[in-house]
Amino acid sequence: MEILRSSGAEVVGPHIDYSQKDGWLTAKRLIEGGGFTHVVGHSFGGIICSYITDVYSIPSLTFNPAYHPVNNEYFNVRVPAKSEWSKDAKVYYAVVGLGDKIVNPYNQLTALKKKHGTVKIFQEAGLGHRVDPETFRKYFDIFYEQTK
Secondary structure (H helix, E strand, O other): OHHHHOOOOOOOOOOOOOOOOOHHHHHHHHHHOOOOOOEEEEOHHHHHHHHHHHHHOOOEEEEOOOOOOOOOOOOOOOOOOHHHOOOOOOEEEEEEEOOOOOOOHHHHHHHHHOOOOEEEEEEEOOOOOOOOHHHHHHHHHHHHHHHO
């Protein structure tokens, strides 16, 4: 959280458990409360960020987003119908750890390449599922500088 706060932005960091079937609703309530300019998430949080970008066109930075392995759609969350998604420009930045043993990197890359909008995909050969502070800082700085 300190890395995010060091950007000067106000930071809200809810923990949304992936076992919550309605986790999207928590994020939806926060976003619709207003004032968000960027979203950042990891794993399940990366999927939530992807939804937010799809629906509200708020730029997202995701680390190892947990795309479903079969249909490359989203992970176990109730989300709005695609007809409700925004038609505005979308900006996605994604960091995929090629050493991720929790979320298959191939599924991440396949799903990200199907996104509409500006998709910047960074592949990190030595990165597993957990993201170390140096890697997080590196990509957060790139994302924030290019999208503020």
